[in-house]
Amino acid sequence: MLELDELRSRYPEQELCFSLRAEAGEITALIGPSGAGKSTLLAMVAGFARVDSGQLHLDNRDLLPLAPAQRPMTTLFQDNNLFWHMTVYQNIAIGLSPALRLTAAQRAEVEQVARQVGIAALLQRKPASLSGGQQQRVGLARCLVRQTPVLLLDEPFSALDPALRFELLALLREQTDRLGLTVLLVTHHPDEAARVANRIAFVYDGRIIEQGDRGLLSAPHTQALRDYLGR
Numbered sequence: 001m002l003e004l005d006e007l008r009s010r011y012p013e014q015e016l017c018f019s020l021r022a023e024a025g026e027i028t029a030l031i032g033p034s035g036a037g038k039s040t041l042l043a044m045v046a047g048f049a050r051v052d053s054g055q056l057h058l059d060n061r062d063l064l065p066l067a068p069a070q071r072p073m074t075t076l077f078q079d080n081n082l083f084w085h086m087t088v089y090q091n092i093a094i095g096l097s098p099a100l101r102l103t104a105a106q107r108a109e110v111e112q113v114a115r116q117v118g119i120a121a122l123l124q125r126k127p128a129s130l131s132g133g134q135q136q137r138v139g140l141a142r143c144l145v146r147q148t149p150v151l152l153l154d155e156p157f158s159a160l161d162p163a164l165r166f167e168l169l170a171l172l173r174e175q176t177d178r179l180g181l182t183v184l185l186v187t188h189h190p191d192e193a194a195r196v197a198n199r200i201a202f203v204y205d206g207r208i209i210e211q212g213d214r215g216l217l218s219a220p221h222t223q224a225l226r227d228y229l230g231r
């Protein structure tokens, strides 16, 4: 289980403080207004943003002393950070070896993950020749090949049209179940959250002020969540 206990960051204009529990095999959707702190929450967990106090554990292992690269997690943003001069194969392989020196077993892993996310036929292509949805599949494949137990996703599919977005989310759901991943997914689409997430956390003014299962969206407790949902 990934546990955030009063994980706190103080900025001049705002103090952020998050408590959250996320189980393996679960997708937790983080929703909330712009500026509420969703991306900063992910950055605090990943080690990219300063943490002033509180605790962060994965299965009772203290993650706070670890540098970002040592943390057992992978981050995917909307801007998927693909390298345009490299092939799809290389773009996935770089998740395993920055120098692209792969063992035979690792090469087989790249091919297997590519099959799982439906891009096996595209391995020799360059990202520029792919559709937006295919590019995000490559980004997801790079994350999955690393085999980290935690995935931090910051609106990875938001630029895609709804049908493609749901296709990619279904793929994420499938891989989360298959690999027992712990996924935190920032999204601006509550319908997206309702479709794939096990839990939904509403981030408001630097705090999680409501959380629950998908039912949260049909029965919000706070006025802030009602306002956010436009009800």
Ligand SMILES: Nc1ncnc2c1ncn2[C@@H]1O[C@H](COP(=O)(O)OP(=O)(O)OP(=O)(O)O)[C@@H](O)[C@H]1O
Pocket: 011, 012, 013, 014, 016, 032, 033, 034, 035, 036, 037, 038, 039, 040, 041, 049
């Ligand atoms: N490095 C920083 N310096 C100062 N303030 C910061 C910093 N990082 C985060 N913050 C504070 O955290 C707040 C939340 O920003 P964040 O980008 O996490 O919100 P968000 O919910 O992801 O918004 P959006 O949905 O628009 O991406 C900011 O308004 C700011 O007050």
